[in-house]
Amino acid sequence: MKPIHYILYIWAAVCLASCDSGDIQDKVYQVDEKGYTVKMTACVSGLSEWEGTGFSLAVAGFTQDSKFALVQKAVPSTLDDGTSVSLVLSNISSEVRTVEVALTNSLRERIITLASVSMEDYSENTAHDTIRIDLGTIDVGRFGVLQTGLFDRACIQCHGGTGRSAAGLNLTKGNAYAALVDVPSTRLDGYMRVESGNAEGSLLHLVLNEGGENLLSHNHTEILSSQFKSNLEEVSSLIDSWIEHLVP
Ligand code: HEC
Structure with missing residues (x-):
């Protein structure tokens, strides 16, 4: 089998603003792995309320028995209100039962869940497709x-x-x-x-x-x-x- 290339891709831009606003952050990582990929998109505000608290908004994969995420990718809390976020968590192993958009603490512990997908709902056939979660415009402050x-x-x-x-x-x-x-x-x-x-x-x-x-x-x-x-x-x-x- 050929190795499958997964791209971990995070970008942020001011919602609906033109691309030359200067606020664009663009990071692309290449990961060679198999497994599920979940892509979360949202236009967020209120992130700054978590700055310095140890809490962050994250896309996180949880196993059945633990309240600590096995894997997670957090959204930087320095992003301005009205920022479009697209965050991809790839390379998710089969132990992960739910992938959640959640507020987590510095130990990756689930504080509160904003959206959740059950990995069991995705059959082997779709395992290598991207599962999408779109939160639309959302306030993620307290x-x-x-x-x-x-x-x-x-x-x-x-x-x-x-x-x-x-x-x-x-x-x-x-x-x-x-x-x-x-x-x-x-x-x-x-x-x-x-x-x-x-x-x-x-x-x-x-x-x-x-x-x-x-x-x-x-x-x-x-x-x-x-x-x-x-x-x-x-x-x-x-x-x-x-x-x-x-x-x-
Ligand atoms: C199964 C239905 C039900 C659910 C679910 C429910 N409530 Fe209530 N809630 C009521 C009823 C009925 C009353 C009025 C109780 C009474 O008259 O004593 C009430 C009253 C209240 C009051 C008091 C309002 C006042 O003016 O004093 C608060 C506050 C409240 N609910 C908050 C919540 C919150 C927060 C949640 C979610 C965590 C919630 N409720 C879920 C049925 C529900």
């Missing part, structure tokens, strides 16, 4: 990762758009922030749904964490723990960190 990784995944089935928002709380993209931040609870007197700068005093924190099981007619602690089995603590800390960073 609030953005919660919108995509938490609200869209675990909340909007009940807290959706007009007419079907439990407690009148709409957690869909474009609405969640305004529905939460410094808005009084409709259920518990004296609490804000989210109180800027005060995670522990925010209803959102209280209903999702241990001890909050009976605060509402629905057990929200259970909703969170059933959805985030390997990264419950990480998601909870992310919510708190977002609230603490809001300026009152």
